[in-house]
Amino acid sequence: MTEDLKNIAGESNQKKTGINRRDILKGLIGVPVLGVFAYGWLHKQKLDEAAKKSIHETISLDISNRLDGKVVSQDRQIRLGIIGTGGRGRYLLKAAGFLSPKTLKIYHEEASKNKMDKRYAEFLAQPDLNIVVNGICDIYDVNAKKGQAAAANITREYDETKVGQPPKRYKNYKELLAATDIDAVIIATPDHWHGPMTNEAARAGKHVYCEKPMTWTVAETYEVVKAVTESGIIFQLGHQNRQTESYFKAKEAIEKGFLGKVNLVEVTTNRNTPEGAWVYKIDAEANQNNIDWQQFLGPAPNHEFSLERFFRWRCWWDYSTGLSGDLFTHDYDAMNQILGLGIPHSAVASGGIYFFKDGRTVPDVLQMAFEYPDRDLTLLYSASQASEKSRGRLIMGNDAWMTIDNNLDIYADPASVRYKEKIEAGIIDPAVPIYSYNPGRKQVDAITSPTEKYFAGRGLLYTYRDGQRVDPSHLHIKDWLDGIRSNTQPMCNIHRGFEEAMTAHMGTIAYRENRKTFWDKEKQVIV
Amino acid sequence: MNYSKSQLFWLVTLRVLIGWHFLFEGVVKVVNPNWSSIGYLMDSGGFMAGFFQGMAANQSTLQVIDFINIWGLIAIGLGLILGSFTRIATIAGILLLSLYYFSHPPFPGIKYAMPMEGSYLIVNKILIEMVALAVVFLFPTSREFGLDKFICRKQNKKVE
Structure with a gap:
């Protein structure tokens, strides 16, 4: 009876408004779900923020954007x-x-x-x-x-x-x-x-x-x-x-001590193509009449005209400085820029012509170790010209290690003393970078997602400067011209050049003479 | 439509969970100022790769795409959870998912830089979510359990 009455009352109520309380509850079913969503999200945000803040406290992430400091008038042609x-x-x-x-x-x-x-x-x-x-x-x-x-x-x-x-x-x-x-x-x-x-x-x-x-x-x-x-x-x-932006950041990160004591720097060359090994194409139209062979030879030992030597000169000591001068110098200069290494105390080298047995005299596989006892570190160079396995550039400290190309990533070392508490608290994960910098990004982020890291690492993202993709060679020429116009020293000046040349020569001599070479700091000579 | 109680329960649950997934994918992108679809678009593969990479190549198109993507995900998510404008939300969801699917189709022979978290051959979770949305579309629940109950009142009456 009461049941019926209720039903009748409900029905008449529904007829008036078309909606009863039960319907309202049914209609609003999503609202509590949103409540749970909001609670879950806010909680997650709080945890993420706390982790980020905690990392920020450990290492100050405000690495500045030190780029072109000087503005030079371009009026003078x-x-x-x-x-x-x-x-x-x-x-x-x-x-x-x-x-x-x-x-x-x-x-x-x-x-x-x-x-x-x-x-x-x-x-x-x-x-x-x-x-x-x-x-x-x-x-x-x-x-x-x-x-x-x-x-x-x-x-x-x-x-x-x-x-x-x-x-x-x-x-x-x-x-x-x-x-x-x-x-x-x-x-x-x-x-x-x-x-x-x-x-x-x-x-x-x-x-x-x-x-x-x-x-x-x-x-x-x-x-x-x-x-x-x-x-x-x-x-x-x-x-x-x-001119590479990430190197400025790398330098600053190391100066701020993020890595702890750096004791090993590894740089590599990994190429596996004839072009990579300097076996360049020989122009079909090239011949003795359109090449001034005598001027080509210059200070080099005399040799009869050879198109192969003209186009693939990097393969012969007669004209080339081999892997040490041609490819290692890139990495050396990058590390000299970041770490201010200078000329090493000593160098050893080994290697050989193991793959491209095409008459060349320079090795295609080369390992060199440069010692910096004053800095307590070794600079290691390893080159293969018959494998493309990318081994990258690595700076290893006792608290963290850093990989650098166009991007920069710093990972805490699992055994780090500096980051010990944060690692134990689960705030720092040694598998995820504590600092990651991708120049294509709008700003620096404490932790980038593995996906982002992956894209950047594969070169799918561009390098920008002021929102524009720029060629570093253009910037380097501009830096030189700015130097001329303002009578100031450019970034890779003669002193850096001297360090680059002597370091490369130490490695080359160590390889060619099969001995350890030393740098006499006082006399400024290789012994 | 006449569903049994348990059919209704699981259909509503399916709708709400998909909505949750959309909403969260949207909000994480809102709060990350560095997020952009550029990487995903650039990594596209398959027969439509050129179309997606073309989108990423143009800065202004990319901005529009990022905007639509973020707010589209959020709107669809809210629609599905609350059961409001569910038909539109469902169709929009299917469209968006089909774009994701065809930008990274898990077809044999196509390789991506982006790591996949599982193993897929033709069928992946995007495709399954897309089909699940089609089910949500064909078996609507929002007029019973959702704001559409009020939004579509007139229509409801007409149907009656």
Whole structure:
């Protein structure tokens, strides 16, 4: 009876409003779920924030954005000459703002076919450095013409009719160095010419941007330093890594003691292609008539004309500095930049020609160990040119270790004393970086997700500066030009060059003479 | 529709749990100022990879995509949990999931830089969630258990 009455009352109520209390509860079923969601989320947020804060307290993460400190007026135009317009020379021309219409046209076409190909837009976006190329020197006619075509393109057009006059081509670098309409030179020749040309350029009062390594022999290293310092020219060694953003962060992190005491630094080369091993393509059109072989030889021992030696000169000690000068110097300079290593106390080396038995004299597998007893650390270099297993760059301290490429990651060491309490409390996980820096990101994050780390590590994210993808070689040339304009030292100056050259030579001598080499600090000589 | 009590219970549970998943994926992206879909889009594979990578290539498109993605996930999540505008939320959810699926289809021979947390061949959890949403769409519960009870009152009456 009461049941019926209730039903009747309910029905009549429902008829009036269409909704009863039961319906309201049913309709709002999601609300308590949202409540649980909000509670769970807030709780998780609190835990994450506490963990982050705790890590922040342990290591101060406000690593500054120390980049281009100086702002230099670009008003004064600088007149350039370039010696060596092969692959690397033309790359530097591009970084300086000059690309041949032919190449630019290809970039343009590729960009319209593939949206991902941004070379065209990036080249156009590259800031104008207010320079003009007045002279080109290459001993191979084909490369000289290519260099002229690039340097003539002052309008950055891909239409060949719209470019300017090609700069003068000099057949001998001495003539280019004597030219009065050239203030500064870029040297991008084989290694055996770096020293003599820098030396003569400095004596002629030209500022120099020279490709690495600085020198081919120990003796000429002193001459170069003397010529550069005495002439007062602005010298920049072509280690563009000096501009890599993550290295500034790495330096600061180490100075702040995040890693504890650093005792081992490992750098590696891992290549497994003929190009990687310097077996470059030989131009079909190249011959004795369009290559000045005698000028190529220069300070090198005499040898009959050889296209193989001309195009693959890195494979012979006669012109090359091998792995130590060509590839190790990149890593050495990066570590010198980050750790301020200077010249090591001693070096040992071993290796051999184990894979590319093509008549070369330089090894394709090389291990070198450099000792820094004053710093209590060893710098280890290991190179294979027959395996691409990426071994990266590693700086190991007793509290944490750091990996660096374009990105930077610091991992706490499981046995660290400094981070012991945080590790035990579960706040720091040794498997997750305590500090991670990806230049493509908007800001620094305490912990990045494994996924993000993965993307960055695979190079799927770009390197930006002020939101733009930038070529470090462009920044490195700009740094040199800024130095010329403001009469200040660029980032990889002659002193850094001296350290780079001597360190590389110590490794090379240790390998070639099969002995341990030492650096006599007082006499400044290798013994 | 006439469902048994247990059918109704499991259908509502399915709807709410999927909603929860969407909502949380949305809010974690809101609170992370560094989040962007660029990495995911760039890593796309399969026959639609070019389409997705093209989206990532354009900075302004990317911003729009990031915005739609974040707030789309949140709106769909709320819709499913609260049972409001559930039909639209369900369709939008299926669309979004199909985009995720076709950007990283687990087809034989396609490799991704992004690590997968399980082992998949053609069928992955995205596809299953997508089909589950289709079930939620075809077996609606929000007019009984959800705000749609009030939102769709007029429609409800018409149906009656």
